[in-house]
Amino acid sequence: MRYTRFALAVMTAALCFTSAGFSQESQLSTDPPKGITSDEIVKKFAAKEEEFKQARDNYTFRQDVRVQTLDGKTVTGEYREVFDVTYDNQGRHLENVVFAPQNTLNEIMMSPEDLQDIRHLLPFVLTSEEIPEYDILYVGQQQEDELHCYVFDVAPKKIDGKKRYFQGRIWVDDKDLQVVKTSGKTVPDIRKKNNENLFPKFSTWREQVDGQYWFPAYTMADDTLHFKMNDVHIREIVKYTDYQRFGSKVKITYEGKEVEKGGKQPEDQQKPQ
Numbered sequence: 001m002r003y004t005r006f007a008l009a010v011m012t013a014a015l016c017f018t019s020a021g022f023s024q025e026s027q028l029s030t031d032p033p034k035g036i037t038s039d040e041i042v043k044k045f046a047a048k049e050e051e052f053k054q055a056r057d058n059y060t061f062r063q064d065v066r067v068q069t070l071d072g073k074t075v076t077g078e079y080r081e082v083f084d085v086t087y088d089n090q091g092r093h094l095e096n097v098v099f100a101p102q103n104t105l106n107e108i109m110m111s112p113e114d115l116q117d118i119r120h121l122l123p124f125v126l127t128s129e130e131i132p133e134y135d136i137l138y139v140g141q142q143q144e145d146e147l148h149c150y151v152f153d154v155a156p157k158k159i160d161g162k163k164r165y166f167q168g169r170i171w172v173d174d175k176d177l178q179v180v181k182t183s184g185k186t187v188p189d190i191r192k193k194n195n196e197n198l199f200p201k202f203s204t205w206r207e208q209v210d211g212q213y214w215f216p217a218y219t220m221a222d223d224t225l226h227f228k229m230n231d232v233h234i235r236e237i238v239k240y241t242d243y244q245r246f247g248s249k250v251k252i253t254y255e256g257k258e259v260e261k262g263g264k265q266p267e268d269q270q271k272p273q
Contacts, residue, residue, distance in 0.1 A: 038138035
């Protein structure tokens with residue numbers, strides 16, 4: 001979020017970043033994984049992330065973005081955009097805006113980096129190709145609602161030019177070995193003489209779609225950005241809904257086998273109810 005010089009004074013707010021009310025977590029256990037090494041888990045979930053990335057590019061969905069500034073509990077400004085992600089006859093990515101009221105933010109402004117993060121890094125994907133760019137540390141195991149997860153801390157090894165990165169923690173389901181939650185922030189923050197562009201901490205939860213893929217469902221950020229001239233308390237909510245398989249000729253695979261439209265798995269991959 002880029003700070004604007006005509007910002008109003010904002011009450012300093014303590015960091016309030018929690019998943020309470022959305023998911024229930026157990027205490028983190030530092031026990032090592034059994035029957036598999038942490039390196040093998042990383043290799044397997046990265047391969048699944050590649051499948052997830054390719055599959056999501058063949059689904060239409062609706063994305064609802066809301067960014068607010070707050071003074072205590074009072075909303076002082078809001079950016080809102082709802083758009084449908086669709087495709088044309090050639091399969092090219094399209095975004096059809098269906099709701100975009102007037103932007104009333106006056107303490108911060110939405111920067112190109114903010115919009116890039118909302119579309120690409122809040123639903124963070126860590127594929128095999130991107131693994132070499134990150135340090136990945138196994139930290140333990142934790143229960144997320146009904147899912148038992150392996151937990152890893154992730155940080156970029158270095159910041160390369162203007163590229164955006166994720167830094168934080170990911171949760172990997174121990175059955176499907178797919179990422180089901182991410183929590184952290186996008187980096188780097190930008191601090192220059194006449195340009196401060198800071199980014200909030202956030203969590204993204206995923207839900208299973210068509211019985212195979214864990215797609216982003218909900219992102220929540222509630223953070224205080226510490227600009228040189230002022231502190232700004234922001235809240236950010238992004239919802240991803242209405243996932244539908246796009247009717248193209250592109251094949252979508254899961255564990256190396258083609259997935260039928262509607263999400264039916266190959267017979268030897270189907271799970272008992």
